[in-house]
Structures are given as C-alpha cells and as structure tokens.
Amino acid sequence: MYLSKKPLKKTTKEEYMKKGYLFLFIIASLFLFSRIPLYSPLLSDENNYFYLGKLISEGKTPYKDFFFAHPPLQIYLFGILFKLAGFNYFLLKSVATLFTLLSAYLIYELTKKYGTKESILAVFLFLFTTTVFYSGSINYGINIAATLVLLSYYLLTEKRKPFLAGMGLALAALTVNHVLPIAAGFLIFLLLKNRSSLQSFLSGFLTLILPLYLLLQGITQGEFIRQVFFYHVTKPPIAPISKIAFITDTVISDFLVILPFLLVLFFLIAKRKALTLPLITIIIYTLFTIILQQPFRYYFIIIYPLMALLIAKHLFKVLPQKKLYIFLIVYILFFGIFMNLKWLHHYQDNHQFTKTIELATYIGKGDASIWGDYHITPLVALSLSREMSVSANLDTYPLTQYFLDTNAMISQLQQEKPEFFLVHEQDGQLNPLWKETRMQQYLNNYCNFNETPMKEFQENKNIYRIYECTY
Numbered sequence: 001m002y003l004s005k006k007p008l009k010k011t012t013k014e015e016y017m018k019k020g021y022l023f024l025f026i027i028a029s030l031f032l033f034s035r036i037p038l039y040s041p042l043l044s045d046e047n048n049y050f051y052l053g054k055l056i057s058e059g060k061t062p063y064k065d066f067f068f069a070h071p072p073l074q075i076y077l078f079g080i081l082f083k084l085a086g087f088n089y090f091l092l093k094s095v096a097t098l099f100t101l102l103s104a105y106l107i108y109e110l111t112k113k114y115g116t117k118e119s120i121l122a123v124f125l126f127l128f129t130t131t132v133f134y135s136g137s138i139n140y141g142i143n144i145a146a147t148l149v150l151l152s153y154y155l156l157t158e159k160r161k162p163f164l165a166g167m168g169l170a171l172a173a174l175t176v177n178h179v180l181p182i183a184a185g186f187l188i189f190l191l192l193k194n195r196s197s198l199q200s201f202l203s204g205f206l207t208l209i210l211p212l213y214l215l216l217q218g219i220t221q222g223e224f225i226r227q228v229f230f231y232h233v234t235k236p237p238i239a240p241i242s243k244i245a246f247i248t249d250t251v252i253s254d255f256l257v258i259l260p261f262l263l264v265l266f267f268l269i270a271k272r273k274a275l276t277l278p279l280i281t282i283i284i285y286t287l288f289t290i291i292l293q294q295p296f297r298y299y300f301i302i303i304y305p306l307m308a309l310l311i312a313k314h315l316f317k318v319l320p321q322k323k324l325y326i327f328l329i330v331y332i333l334f335f336g337i338f339m340n341l342k343w344l345h346h347y348q349d350n351h352q353f354t355k356t357i358e359l360a361t362y363i364g365k366g367d368a369s370i371w372g373d374y375h376i377t378p379l380v381a382l383s384l385s386r387e388m389s390v391s392a393n394l395d396t397y398p399l400t401q402y403f404l405d406t407n408a409m410i411s412q413l414q415q416e417k418p419e420f421f422l423v424h425e426q427d428g429q430l431n432p433l434w435k436e437t438r439m440q441q442y443l444n445n446y447c448n449f450n451e452t453p454m455k456e457f458q459e460n461k462n463i464y465r466i467y468e469c470t471y
Contacts, residue, residue, distance in 0.1 A: 053078020
C-alpha cells in the first residue's frame with residue numbers, strides 16, 4: 001500500500017505580493033539601520049539649506065532677502081518644518097532619507113509586475129549603490145526630485161494621466177534645475193511615441209511651473225533668474241576635474257547599479273529593441289551632466305531609479321538564471337557591502353562635523369550674529385539660536401568673487417557687526433575668499449585674522465578656528 005502524495009500547494013499571487021512587501025520592508029530596514037553613522041552632522045551644503053529654511057519660517061523671501069542658487073521647493077519644505085517643530089536636526093536630516101525610501105517604494109510598485117525577485121533586486125541596487133547609500137541622507141534636493149520624477153513616470157505610464165504627470169515633473173523642476181533635461185527626455189519620448197499625450201503633459205508642466213517662475217521673478221525684481229540660472233553659467237569650477245576622471249570615478253563608485261544597466265543596454269542594442277522612456281531620459285541626462293562645467297556624482301541619483309526600472313525588466317533575460325544568481329550574490333556582497341564600508345571610512349575621515357556642539361558651547365548663546373565658512377557656521381548658529389550674518393549665506397566662494405560685490409558685502413558686515421568669525425580648513429586649504437585682499441584687510445582689522453585664533457578644534461583632516469570680532 002502506497003501513501004498518496006499530497007499535491008504541492010501553489011503559491012498564490014497574494015502570497016507572492018506579501019513576500020515581496022516583506023522583502024521590501026527588510027531592505028528598507030537595512031538601509032535605515034545603515035543611516036546611523038550618517039546622521040551625525042556633516043560638512044555639507046545642507047547645513048546652509050537648513051538655515052535658509054529658518055529664514056523662510058521667519059517670513060524672508062529667497063532671492064530677495066538672501067542669495068540662493070537653486071529652485072525653492074526644498075527650502076520652503078524646511079521652512080514648514082521649522083514652523084511646526086522649530087530647529088530639529090533629526091527631523092530636517094530625515095527629509096532626504098524619507099524621499100529616498102519613497103523612491104525605493106515607487107521602484108517596487110513600478111516593477112513588481114515583472115516578478116518579486118526582479119523588483120526586490122531593483123530596489124536593492126538603487127538603495128545600496130554607493131552614491132545613493134551616502135547621499136540618500138544628505139539634503140541636496142536631488143532626493144526629492146528623484147521621487148517626483150518617478151511619480152511623474154508612474155502617473156504617465158501606469159495611470160495614463162499625462163496632465164498630472166506634467167505637474168509632477170514641474171514640482172521636481174522647482175526642486176533642482178537638473179530636472180529640465182529629464183523633462184526634455186519625457187517630451188522627446190512623447191513626441192516620438194505618444195503624441196496624443198504630449199499636449200496634455202506639456203500643459204500640466206507649464207501650468208504649474210510658468211506662473212511660479214513669473215511670480216518669483218516679479219517678487220524678487222529679476223533676481224530669481226539671475227541667481228538660479230545665470231549664476232551657474234558664470235561661476236568658475238570649484239574643483240576642476242577632467243571628464244574622463246569624472247566618468248571613471250562615477251562608474252567605479254556606482255558599479256553596483258551601472259554594470260547591470262550596461263548589461264541590459266547591450267542586450268537591448270543586440271536585440272534592436274525600441275527606445276523606451278527611461279532609456280531616452282537616461283541618455284539625454286547623462287550627456288547633459290557630462291558636458292557641465294562642474295558635474296558632481298550625486299547628480300546621477302535622479303536617473304538611477306530609471307536604471308533600476310530597466311534592470312528589473314530585462315536583466316533576468318540577459319543570462320541563464322542559475323549563473324545570474326551566482327553572479328548577483330558575489331557581485332552584491334562585494335559592491336553592496338565592501339564598497340560602502342570602504343566609503344564609510346572615507347566619510348568619517350573627511351566629512352563628519354562632530355565638533356558642532358564643542359564650537360557652539362565655546363561661543364555660547366547671545367544676541368550678536370556670527371559668520372564664516374558656510375559648511376559650519378549655519379549649523380552652529382542654529383544650535384545656539386543665534387542669527388547668522390546674511391553675508392554668510394553664500395553657496396560657494398566663486399559666488400562672492402565673481403558674482404557679488406565684495407565691497408558691498410564688507411559694508412553689510414560692518415553694519416551687522418557679527419561677534420564671531422568661524423573658519424574651516426581642510427587638508428591645509430582655506431576658503432580662498434579669506435585671502436582676497438579687501439576681505440583679508442577687513443578680517444585683520446576687526447577679527448584679528450592675522451593673529452592666533454581664540455580657539456581651535458581639530459577633527460581628522462579638518463580644523464575649525466574661532467576668531468572674536470570687535471568694532
């Protein structure tokens with residue numbers, strides 16, 4: 001007598017969906033856990049953006065009351081958070097992380113139709129490629145824009161709502177200028193493949209962005225266009241790098257997502273597949289970024305989600321599945337773990353700003369303003385509830401040398417009379433502005449810049465100096 005075998009239970013679609021969301025939760029949790037060392041204060045532009053959010057919460061207008069070289073959506077979001085919770089570093093810092101995770105969720109939703117393993121792989125490659133792993137918690141604005149680009153793609157391709165998709169992309173363009181070549185990619189695709197949706201998409205885009213551009217231009221008496229667009233055309237490179245070196249650095253750093261994308265790209269070319277919206281957009285945006293005078297690697301965060309979409313759809317067609325699984329395991333272990341651990345070591349040596357509290361404690365609370373290097377001064381000012389000199393709201397040194405009147409800035413400083421001047425030196429390099437003849441004369445006369453500072457702090461390769469200014 002033979003025992004009858006029980007029929008194998010088939011996994012239902014609902015069970016696959018539950019497994020997919022479970023894996024998504026696990027990967028998102030790993031990403032959040034990896035944020036712990038990255039939530040310490042950072043030598044970054046975001047410190048200045050946080051302070052500008054405070055100014056907005058106090059009723060100030062960007063481009064009119066202070067210089068700002070980017071579209072305003074992100075700092076207005078910070079302004080809302082300041083209104084709701086005051087200065088809360090953790091809350092402000094979490095904005096970038098939240099939008100990065102929202103991008104990961106949208107990647108999953110857009111790719112789950114290809115299969116659970118495909119969608120989970122796409123999410124992992126996006127979150128743990130080195131630049132996203134690092135910049136996923138830095139508020140450059142690109143994280144918000146990447147989410148809004150994905151939302152626009154979702155509305156256009158899944159929901160068939162081109163007008164809303166155009167408005168979503170307009171919101172992204174109100175966050176960072178880099179969205180404009182993305183918009184060009186969308187428009188070219190619609191022109192070639194889906195002209196019926198082109199007019200509606202373009203109407204949605206222009207309906208939102210054009211009135212806001214005109215409003216900002218009018219309120220700021222022409223400063224909006226001058227600061228957001230003309231400034232980037234006229235400023236010289238901060239740290240010139242050859243195009244070959246930039247491309248090489250990007251490919252090596254973000255090999256985790258770039259190699260699978262290149263495999264997919266070669267597959268599509270070999271099969272003579274038609275151009276898709278993600279592929280057209282990736283090509284246009286990559287060319288735009290490469291020809292920029294001063295590109296940065298984090299600019300690519302906005303197209304890595306689109307690469308992930310293509311990887312999910314095609315990668316498992318490129319190689320036999322058994323070989324592909326072995327390749328992915330080895331590949332992910334090396335590039336997803338080793339490269340990010342290597343980067344964390346570099347981060348701790350070069351970019352952490354853990355001396356914030358020590359600087360703030362030494363300076364102490366008071367009514368007078370402070371000023372100095374824009375990487376450190378805003379965070380110290382926020383920690384002390386002190387005002388920061390308006391003249392310190394500078395995006396970069398070339399702004400002051402080539403774009404603003406140094407004499408006017410010095411005149412303003414003499415009126416504001418900041419009490420302390422903060423200097424950041426890295427690898428023996430000072431902000432070149434402090435060496436400019438007129439500025440150096442001002443610093444020597446009022447802040448004893450040519451003498452020993454009141455206090456000096458060292459953190460790995462970074463030195464922070466405090467000078468007291470008297471008038």
